[in-house]
Amino acid sequence: MLVAAEASGDALGAGLAKAMRARLGDQVSFVGVGGARMAAQGVQSPFDITQLSILGLLEGLKAYPRVLARLKDTVALAAHEKPDVAVLIDSWGFNIRLARALRKLDPGLPLVKYVAPQVWAYRPGRAKTLAAAVDLLLSIQPMDKPFFDAVDLPNVFVGNSALAKRFDSADPGRLRAAIGASPDDQILLVLPGSRPSEIERIMPAFEDAVRRLKADRPDLFVVIPAAYTVAEAVKARVAGWPFRAHVIEDDRLKDDAFVAGDVALACSGTVTTELALAGRPMVVGYKTGAVTYAILKRLMKPRWVTLFNIAADRAVAPEFLQDACEGEALAKAIAERLDDRALRERQAAEQDAALDKMGRGMPDPSEAAADALLDFLSARRPSGRLNGPIQGA
Numbered sequence: 001m002l003v004a005a006e007a008s009g010d011a012l013g014a015g016l017a018k019a020m021r022a023r024l025g026d027q028v029s030f031v032g033v034g035g036a037r038m039a040a041q042g043v044q045s046p047f048d049i050t051q052l053s054i055l056g057l058l059e060g061l062k063a064y065p066r067v068l069a070r071l072k073d074t075v076a077l078a079a080h081e082k083p084d085v086a087v088l089i090d091s092w093g094f095n096i097r098l099a100r101a102l103r104k105l106d107p108g109l110p111l112v113k114y115v116a117p118q119v120w121a122y123r124p125g126r127a128k129t130l131a132a133a134v135d136l137l138l139s140i141q142p143m144d145k146p147f148f149d150a151v152d153l154p155n156v157f158v159g160n161s162a163l164a165k166r167f168d169s170a171d172p173g174r175l176r177a178a179i180g181a182s183p184d185d186q187i188l189l190v191l192p193g194s195r196p197s198e199i200e201r202i203m204p205a206f207e208d209a210v211r212r213l214k215a216d217r218p219d220l221f222v223v224i225p226a227a228y229t230v231a232e233a234v235k236a237r238v239a240g241w242p243f244r245a246h247v248i249e250d251d252r253l254k255d256d257a258f259v260a261g262d263v264a265l266a267c268s269g270t271v272t273t274e275l276a277l278a279g280r281p282m283v284v285g286y287k288t289g290a291v292t293y294a295i296l297k298r299l300m301k302p303r304w305v306t307l308f309n310i311a312a313d314r315a316v317a318p319e320f321l322q323d324a325c326e327g328e329a330l331a332k333a334i335a336e337r338l339d340d341r342a343l344r345e346r347q348a349a350e351q352d353a354a355l356d357k358m359g360r361g362m363p364d365p366s367e368a369a370a371d372a373l374l375d376f377l378s379a380r381r382p383s384g385r386l387n388g389p390i391q392g393a
Contacts, residue, residue: 001083002032002043003074003098005052005091007194007229008270010035012114012161013089015366016373017041023370031081033074036228046073050196050229052094067094075101083109085377088134090115092126099133110380112373114138116155119147127151136376138369142359156372159365162273163358170278172260175253179221179246186338187221188213189261189280190245191271192234194227201287202267203237208327209265213334214243220338222246223261225254263337263344265330268305272317273358276308276351281344282317283333285325308354316350 004013014037020028021041030043039045047070071094078086086102086109088095099111111134117126120143130137131153139145140160148155173183181187190210192203210222222245226234231249238245248254258278266272268286275282284306304310306317318333320326337344362368 001078001081001086002030002034002038002089003086003095004032004034004038004089005049005094007035007049007227009089009091009115010037010049012366012369013038013043013087014041015161016087016089016114016369017043019364019366019370020373023374031077031083032086033070033077046077052091070094071097071101074098075105078102078109079105082106085110085112085373087112087114087138087373092117096129096133103133110135110377112136112138112376114369115140116144116148120144127153136372138372140365154376156368158368158372159359159362160273161365162270163277163355163360163362164364164366165274165277167255167259167278170255170259172256175223175248175256175260178253178256179223181221185219185221186217186263187223187257187261188334188338189257189264189266189275190222190224191264191266191275192224192230193267193269194229194271196230196233198267199230199233199237202285202325203234205285205287205325205327205330206265207237207241209330209334210245211242212327212331213338216335217338218243223248223257225257263334265334268319268321272306273308273355276317276348276355277360279348279352281337281347281351283320283330283337284317285320285330287322287325307358308351311357312350312354316347316354 002013002017004010013034017030017038018041032043033045033049034043035049051066051070088099088111102109102111113130113134116137116139117123117130119127124147127147128151131151137148137153137155138158139155140158142157145155145157176183190206192199192206213220224234224238224245225248235247238247248257258275258280261280264275264280264282266275266282266284268284272282272284286305304315304319305321306319309316320329
């Protein structure tokens, strides 16, 4: 059983399912919760995971009845399908509740958490909470280990799948041809997030920044590689803009866009790592609910939210958070980079160096996660929970 409640977790789940099937063939089947990528690997979700894509304290409280209903649906799926192991991917709020519910449903069911809560950044007490709820952690950040070793939770660092993304086959010319841009035209990438709440909170500031830039640079091409979870919402907003913006949904063209863009305006998240891998200098913006931000500001240990900034221990990419995430400031930072090739190249090089500190160059994380999961299941066979040989373990 694989459970992912957001787009980033859907990608991880799909990668793990593919790697497991490569090892076990028809000896493995999947059930669970996920999105389009996991569905392509045979995981048919009983509901649309955008219902669980929630960020913020007040937003979470409002959505709580819906989340509880989807939690019951997921537990019912487990009760019906009786999986041999459950892998709960990211999405702390939903999956920690699911772990407890599954433990109550079947105390012998092996539970694996894939992606740790960021205890190195805030709320270190969650390490103990997770240790009491699951049997194994597959972590994607090297700084996780000491926190979970301290609470005796077996954990394996498998690497960050975002760091394994390759752009070797991406073709900037293909993207430029698709949008009618010449080789000399400048392209601004706009990436407003993958959650509906991010589109609602962050897109207005991004829109204002783009409007200001287009007023001064009417020939600037605006490209929005949209996550499938919010593509319709993004297209609805862009339809009302007084200028053309190209919304890209095709995955191949998205990769092309990542290498074709001159500068990116990005929502904080996994996409910032992918942009850095593609060599794109960026400006990072983020907004959440006022109450949530006030709490996080008190709890957060790092000075930055972007992972490569944390790895570099300085603001390689400028961050504009909460009230600072407004159109004028964003537009100014982007304009500086559009006007200064040397600045763009310097920032891209510094981002690239920070990726090495994050662990770039490890084996494929999906492959490492599959190996760790098979090792874990093989070790449990003597308990009687799992019977028969596990080929490839």
